[in-house]
Amino acid sequence: MTEATLEIDRLSKRYGELVALNEMTFDVRSGELFGFVGSNGAGKTTTMRIAMGVLATDSGEVRWQGRPVDFDTRRKIGYMPSERGLYPKMKVHDQLVYLGELHGMVAADARRAADEWTERLGLAERRKDEVQKLSLGNQQRVQLAAALIHDPEVLILDEPFSGLDPMAVDVMSSVLREKASAGAPVIFSSHQLELVERFCDRVGIIRSGEMVACGTVDELRGDAALRIRIDVPSAQPGWNDAIAGVRLIEQTGSVHVVELSPGVDDQRLLAAALATGPVREFSPHRPALTELFRNVVSQEVAQ
Structure with a gap:
């Protein structure tokens, strides 16, 4: 110190x-x-x-x-x-x-x-x-x-x-x-x-x-689960259901933000996305401090 x-x-x-x-x-x-x-x-x-x-x-x-x-x-x-x-x-x-x-x-x-x-x-x-x-x-x-x-x-x-x-x-x-x-x-x-x-x-x-x-903020993000932002314009509902450990967080039009449980291979998710047709975006989603804070508060409510 x-x-x-x-x-x-x-x-x-x-x-x-x-x-x-x-x-x-x-x-x-x-x-x-x-x-x-x-x-x-x-x-x-x-x-x-x-x-x-x-x-x-x-x-x-x-x-x-x-x-x-x-x-x-x-x-x-x-x-x-x-x-x-x-x-x-x-x-x-x-x-x-x-x-x-x-x-x-x-x-x-x-x-x-x-x-x-x-x-x-x-x-x-x-x-x-x-x-x-x-x-x-x-x-x-x-x-x-x-x-x-x-x-x-x-x-x-x-x-x-x-x-x-x-x-x-x-x-x-x-x-x-x-x-x-x-x-x-x-x-x-x-x-x-x-x-x-x-x-x-x-x-x-x-x-x-x-x-x-x-x-x-980067260290706080490091403690959060991996999230991926994917833009799949041709995907049908449930296109990623076959991959265990993938949870949909939010969706706006063709853009999905999903959360991956520890050990889930993001390449399997990419392959599933490509199978739906063109993929316009596939990138790690960096949560803002507001989102990190909301997660902490929701943990308190859940306890």
Whole structure:
């Protein structure tokens, strides 16, 4: 484990009979964008709140650079909660300066940083506006500026892309990549799985308070059963029924996506496809993160 790593080590949290977290364990490495995904109530926000000291854990530990996270360490973390953590009647620039000072910045440095981030995030013309007068998307930008104002060593962001238009998403993702490139571990949760797949170096899928899958999207795909996409325009229904271990996943017109059980020879499937007539496509089907996530959720329902 490298020193510049945020470690979540066996966190557990209960509310009476409800198990919110059950030995939640993962790490976010220096320079890494880590996507944290799960259904509502799976434990993402609870994990982040414990990391920030907003909630106490029943057991387990959060470490940064090999040491338990304490008050001084948390001042070096940029945190963006899912709910608005801003003063609605306070002006944007004044609020950012104030929050910078709370993180230990001197006033001049806080003002300079507030100028830089409002400019960078497209808020320069709204600096003197009260937060409550901004659109939800611009409030989200202010929230990000508040997390970045003190040049944090770690970023923990809960649903940072919520409510953003495509241009704001591009700005947000650019900023997060920049922080990661500078060496900061960056963790964010999101229900927008296509963004997670596009931006993140690794992804953790959480279910019922436990980490059930973690790795790059390609690594997560490697754990999935082999799927083949086949375009057989002349095929009749049941053309592949003679091959055991082949299951139809979806069909759109002449295009079939089938799943092969372990040990099934894909060449037998190709031969059966060719026997129907022309084959326009025969290629491995790479499931998107949305599909991988859905499979994990369906496993939970089936249990």
